[in-house]
Amino acid sequence: xxxxxxxxxxxxxxxxxxxxxxxxxxxxxxxxxxxxxxxxxxxxxxxxxxxxxxxxxxxxxxxxxxxxxxxxxxxxxxxxxxxxxxxxxxxxxxxxxxxxxxxxxxxxxxxxxxxxxxxxxxxxxxxxxxxxxxxxxxxxxxxxxxxxxxxxxxxxxxxxxxxxxxxxxxxxxxxxxxxxxxxxxxxxxxxxxxxxxxxxxxxxxxxxxxxxxxxxxxxxxxxxxxxxxxxxxxxxxxxxxxxxxxxxxxxxxxxxxxxxxxxxxxxxxxxxxxxxxxxxxxxxxxxxxxxxxxxxxxxxxxxxxxxxxxxxxxxxxxxxxxxxxxxxxxxxxxxxxxxxxxxxxxxxxxxxxxxxxx
Amino acid sequence: xxxxxxxxxxxxxxxxxxxxxxxxxxxxxxxxxxxxxxxxxxxxxxxxxxxxxxxxxxxxxxxxxxxxxxxxxxxxxxxxxxxxxxxxxxxxxxxxxxxxxxxxxxxxxxxxxxxxxxxxxxxxxxxxxxxxxxxxxxxxxxxxxxxxxxxxxxxxxxxxxxxxxxxxxxxxxxxxxxxxxxxxxxxxxxxxxxxxxxxxxxxxxxxxxxxxxxxxxxxxxxxxxxxxxxxxxxxxxxxxxxxxxxxxxxxxxxxxxxxxxxxxxxxxxxxxxxxxxxxxxxxxxxxxxxxxxxxxxxxxxxxxxxxxxxxxxxxxxxxxx
Ligand SMILES: Cc1ncc(C[n+]2csc(CCOP(=O)(O)OP(=O)(O)O)c2C)c(N)n1
Ligand SMILES: [Mg+2]
Numbered sequence: 002x003x004x005x006x007x008x009x010x011x012x013x014x015x016x017x018x019x020x021x022x023x024x025x026x027x028x029x030x031x032x033x034x035x036x037x038x039x040x041x042x043x044x045x046x047x048x049x050x051x052x053x054x055x056x057x058x059x060x061x062x063x064x065x066x067x068x069x070x071x072x073x074x075x076x077x078x079x080x081x082x083x084x085x086x087x088x089x090x091x092x093x094x095x096x097x098x099x100x101x102x103x104x105x106x107x108x109x110x111x112x113x114x115x116x117x118x119x120x121x122x123x124x125x126x127x128x129x130x131x132x133x134x135x136x137x138x139x140x141x142x143x144x145x146x147x148x149x150x151x152x153x154x155x156x157x158x159x160x161x162x163x164x165x166x167x168x169x170x171x172x173x174x175x176x177x178x179x180x181x182x183x184x185x186x187x188x189x190x191x192x193x194x195x196x197x198x199x200x201x202x203x204x205x206x207x208x209x210x211x212x213x214x215x216x217x218x219x220x221x222x223x224x225x226x227x228x229x230x231x232x233x234x235x236x237x238x239x240x241x242x243x244x245x246x247x248x249x250x251x252x253x254x255x256x257x258x259x260x261x262x263x264x265x266x267x268x269x270x271x272x273x274x275x276x277x278x279x280x281x282x283x284x285x286x287x288x289x290x291x292x293x294x295x296x297x298x299x300x301x302x303x304x305x306x307x308x309x310x311x312x313x314x315x316x317x318x319x320x321x322x323x324x325x326x327x328x329x330x331x332x333x334x335x336x337x338x339x340x341x342x343x344x345x346x347x348x349x350x351x352x353x354x355x356x357x358x359x
Numbered sequence: 360x361x362x363x364x365x366x367x368x369x370x371x372x373x374x375x376x377x378x379x380x381x382x383x384x385x386x387x388x389x390x391x392x393x394x395x396x397x398x399x400x401x402x403x404x405x406x407x408x409x410x411x412x413x414x415x416x417x418x419x420x421x422x423x424x425x426x427x428x429x430x431x432x433x434x435x436x437x438x439x440x441x442x443x444x445x446x447x448x449x450x451x452x453x454x455x456x457x458x459x460x461x462x463x464x465x466x467x468x469x470x471x472x473x474x475x476x477x478x479x480x481x482x483x484x485x486x487x488x489x490x491x492x493x494x495x496x497x498x499x500x501x502x503x504x505x506x507x508x509x510x511x512x513x514x515x516x517x518x519x520x521x522x523x524x525x526x527x528x529x530x531x532x533x534x535x536x537x538x539x540x541x542x543x544x545x546x547x548x549x550x551x552x553x554x555x556x557x558x559x560x561x562x563x564x565x566x567x568x569x570x571x572x573x574x575x576x577x578x579x580x581x582x583x584x585x586x587x588x589x590x591x592x593x594x595x596x597x598x599x600x601x602x603x604x605x606x607x608x609x610x611x612x613x614x615x616x617x618x619x620x621x622x623x624x625x626x627x628x629x630x631x632x633x634x635x636x637x638x639x640x641x642x643x644x645x646x647x648x649x650x651x652x653x654x655x656x657x658x659x660x661x662x663x664x665x666x667x668x669x670x671x672x673x674x675x676x677x678x679x680x
Contacts (some may be wrong), residue, residue, distance in 0.1 A: 053509040125461045126565050133429045133464045141453050150454065153426020153434075158410075160383065160432060181449070188423065191414050219550035256628040294413070346496035348520040354595045 017058055031307055034243060037079040038270060038298050041071035041239070042317065044097035051113055051275045054328070057322045060113050062126050066142030067094035069237070070201050072294035074098035076242035077169055077262070079200045080250040083220070086158060088136045088168035090151040092144075093128050094201060094268070095171050106138060106323065109351070110331035123337035147178030148172065149197065150338040152185055155194045166252045169197045175206020186259070190228030195253035198229070198247070198261045201236060204290065208280045224261040225264055236264025237290060239298040265290040363431060365532035367506045368398050368471070371513035372435060376406045379433060383409040386437030386471075387422055395439050396473060396532060399419040402452055417446035421649045425455050433517050434468040441472035441526065442486045455522040455596075456497030465520040471514070475528045475566055475616055476664070478657040485567070485653040485660075486638050490615070490622030492524045493594040498596035500524045501547065504568035508591060511544035519547065526593070528566040535569070552604065558587035559610035559677055561670070562601055562627050564590040573667035578674055585674060594636060598670035601627060602635045609640035612677050614665050618645035641656035641680035646673045 046065045055064040069073060074094065078101035081087040089102040098235050111119030112130040113296025121130050121139070131139025149169040158166045176182055177200060190195045200220055204211055217223065229251060232342060234245040242264065249260035267290050271278040285291055291337035301306040308316075362370070366478055375382045390412040393400035403410040413420045432658060437638040438444045443450065451470065458466035474612040476485025486544065489537055493500045499521050511528060515633045516523040545551055568589050575585040586604050590596060605611050610633050613624040624645040631643055649663045 121461055123462075124629070129461070131462065133458075133462050137464050138426070138429070139458075141457065143449050143453055146418070146422060146449060146454055149416075149422025149450070150426040150429075153423035154430050155426070156423055157427040157430035157432045160427070181418045181422070181447075184414075184419035185422060188414055188416050188419040294442065317399070320543065346460045348459045348467075349499070352499055352519070352595050 012187060030243065031305075033079045034239065035077040035098075035307065037072065037243060038302065038314065039293060039320070040075040040078070040101035041097045042300065043100050043106070043320050044071050044075070046317075046320050047109060047327070048096055048327055050324055051110065053351050055274045059332075061115070063118070063273040063275060064113065064268040065093045065128050065273050067096045068293060069095035069267050070094045070203060072235075072239035072298055073199065073201055073236040073264040073266055074171065075101040076239060077197070077246045078102040078245040079243065081167060081169060083136060084203045085254075086136065086149055086166040087139070087189065088154050088166070089168040090138050090140070090147050090168065091139055092147065092171040092173065092176070093174070094203075098171065099137070103130070103135075106327045107261060108132075108329055110264065110328050111334065112301055113225075114331050115336045116331050116332070116334040117337045118334045119331070139327045143181070144176035145172065145181030145185070148182060148196075149188060152189050152192065152194055152196060153310035155196060155350065156192065159194075160295065165254055167195045167197060169199060169250075171201065173206060174200065174202040174204065174211055174220065175209060177212055177220055186223075186227040189259045193258050195256070195258040196259040197249050197253050198259070199246075200263040201266060202263055203266050204285055205268060205281060207272045208278075221261065221263040227259070227261070229259045229261040230257065232260065233265050234262060235289070236266030237292040238299050238302055239294060266294065267291040268294060327342050361536050362506060362540060363365065363526070363533055364506045364509045364535040365396060365398060367510035367537070367540060368513060368527055369400055369402070371510045372399060373402060375433075375435070376409055377404045379517065381431060382432040382435060383411065383432065384435045384437060385411050385424065387413050387415055387439045389413070389437050389562050394437060396529065398437065398471070399472075402406040416490075417443050418450055421447040421455065421467045422584050423471065425450060425466055426633065428466045428468040428522075429458065429464050434505060435517070436468065436470045438470060438472050440484050441488050442483050444470065444472055444488060448532060448565065451492065451498070451522070451524070452495045456495045458497070459521065460497055466522055467520045468525045469516045469525050471525050471527055471530050471584070471626045475530050476660060477530060478660055479655060480653070480660075481614055487526065487615075487617040487648075489524070489526045489593040492616040493623055493626070498522055498524055498572050498594060499547070500526065500576045501592050502526045502574055502590065503530070504528075504561055504565050504591070507541045509543060511538050512546060512547060512591070513667040515547050524553050528564060529615050530566045530650075531552065531569075543550065545591065545607040547592055548595050548597060550591055550600040552586060552588040552600070554585065554587040554641040556584040557608055558583045558585060559620060559674060560586045560601065560604040560608045561614065561674065562590060563614040564623075565616065567616050567665060570665060571670055574670035574674060577671045583674070583678060586646065590627075596623075596627060598630050598634065598659045601631060602638070605635050607633055609638060610677050611639065611643035612670075612673055613643070613645045614670055615645075615647050616664050617647060619645070620652050622647070627632035641677060643671055646670060
């Protein structure tokens with residue numbers, strides 16, 4: 002391990018959600034930081050590749066990027082522990098969190114290309130992917146509707162007596178306006194579930210600014226109304242995000258009830274790659290929350306002495322190779338064959354009606 | 360021992376809770392209160408922690424069931440009234456119904472929909488939703504018409520690896536009685552010939568089975584022998600049993616309590632036309648509720664849904680054709 006600063010050592014003493022306090026040693030802050038950073042770089046590079054493939058007409062539908070939100074997303078996932086059956090319920094801009102949680106690198110390109118080898122087998126695409134049996138529910142498009150699914154997964158753990166598992170669910174500023182979000186948060190409060198809701202307030206929902214989305218001062222004010230503990234964080238600051246999520250995950254794990262973390266940041270891309278995001282004002286771009294979180298993280302790494310310029314560069318290159326290899330693999334794979342597709346929607350084979358079966 | 364349709368639903372849930380640790384019940388007022396209709400009476404006491412009062416959040420109730428189901432639980436969600444499942448429509452059709460197909464991971468749970476009306480229930484406490492839900496691939500939709508089916512189909516629903524919409528009819532809750540509960544029954548997906556006949560086939564389900572049987576008895580006085588088929592499940596439809604019946608009778612009337620535009624009765628008629636046109640001696644007919652929201656006043660309500668007399672009248676028309 003590289004030289005450790007006093008600050009990092011201090012971090013280690015705070016309750017660590019991502020660690021295994023009873024059974025082992027907590028994961029040191031530095032280790033989690035590096036994991037989150039690495040996942041963020043991986044996500045950034047992967048999405049940039051996917052975006053250029055989209056522009057070249059090699060990907061159908063759309064490409065949705067988490068640019069500017071990687072640190073927030075990855076730090077949440079880096080505080081989760083799959084050995085404790087934690088859950089990570091991502092949304093559109095959580096490539097970095099997915100990778101940090103352990104989604105195989107191939108899942109995203111395979112799903113974008115519709116590869117038959119991918120987790121969705123070409124039946125669903127882009128960000129609509131998951132591994133529900135491994136604590137990663139597969140998001141549907143309808144915003145707000147994944148939060149209660151994570152609640153149900155937590156409820157199942159409660160029924161089975163699997164104490165200590167935490168479920169994280171991600172949402173944007175716009176998604177908080179849905180009835181589904183309200184219902185799920187209220188339910189999580191009533192059931193006192195160990196839920197951590199990460200609200201990525203990137204100041205826009207597609208083109209809609211927050212002033213047309215909600216009338217309260219800050220979304221974190223809603224936490225109290227749902228019986229959640231609220232936390233605010235600068236979503237562009239990886240160290241700060243890790244600290245806050247660590248606290249939130251630790252509190253949820255310790256039985257202190259649901260937690261809401263609101264991160265302030267900016268989407269540094271279009272809503273999707275079809276969108277030039279010309280509606281994002283210069284004022285927003287120049288605001289503190291408009292910073293590129295990866296530049297902030299690089300500066301922090303250098304400052305903490307956890308990496309040198311040349312190491313950072315080497316990591317970038319390593320990751321480029323990894324991404325290129327994954328894309329090349331997925332791109333070579335065939336898509337699903339409509340003639341071999343069963344066209345049956347039920348798991349109970351005998352109840353499928355078999356319209357158009359031979 | 361005499362047992363009602365409602366008690367059969369309660370007994371099925373009690374048996375499921377007793378025998379399957381994966382089962383729990385989530386719904387408004389289902390706990391100590393025992394449910395708005397008492398379908399979960401005493402279950403919270405008998406199975407502590409497994410019969411749980413839900414907040415008035417139908418979307419989140421179903422979302423939660425989905426999450427628990429993919430983790431291996433077998434939730435039963437009670438909607439207080441079928442009508443309120445519209446709030447959960449998104450979770451049911453977009454999340455639950457697509458889950459297995461998208462991910463390969465089954466999403467098994469049962470939503471109980473207290474369906475259909477009574478006098479005075481009005482537009483928002485009377486709806487029959489089977490046609491709507493049956494439209495979506497990925498759902499199983501059940502419409503039990505008898506005490507026996509209410510019991511066995513609910514138990515079987517809890518063994519199915521898919522989301523099941525269980526439409527229980529409120530009009531039958533207290534009216535319908537049986538001498539006891541069966542151990543076995545036709546499997547889900549099979550229709551039942553409830554009354555054998557030769558002159559026409561009347562396909563129906565749920566509360567309309569009883570109106571239809573009354574109509575068949577009325578027509579018997581006039582010398583007609585009507586075969587009545589109880590669909591039992593709206594999704595899947597047992598087309599073979601209907602075709603076999605139409606092969607015997609040459610005439611088809613399909614009666615349902617949901618709205619007339621499209622829906623289950625239209626689907627039955629379309630299938631018989633496509634697969635059994637040569638069997639038909641007359642154009643097939645369908646009879647549904649009227650094409651308006653469901654009215655409040657008993658005078659209007661009684662004319663809004665099909666009854667034995669409107670079914671008899673339609674049968675006469677079919678037999679004259
Ligand atoms: C219920 C629903 N309505 C509309 C949409 C279309 N839609 C997709 S993303 C989006 C904006 C979401 O904004 P926000 O929640 O702030 O997330 P962000 O895109 O900023 O990350 C909209 C309107 C949707 N997916 N779901
Ligand atoms: Mg937003």
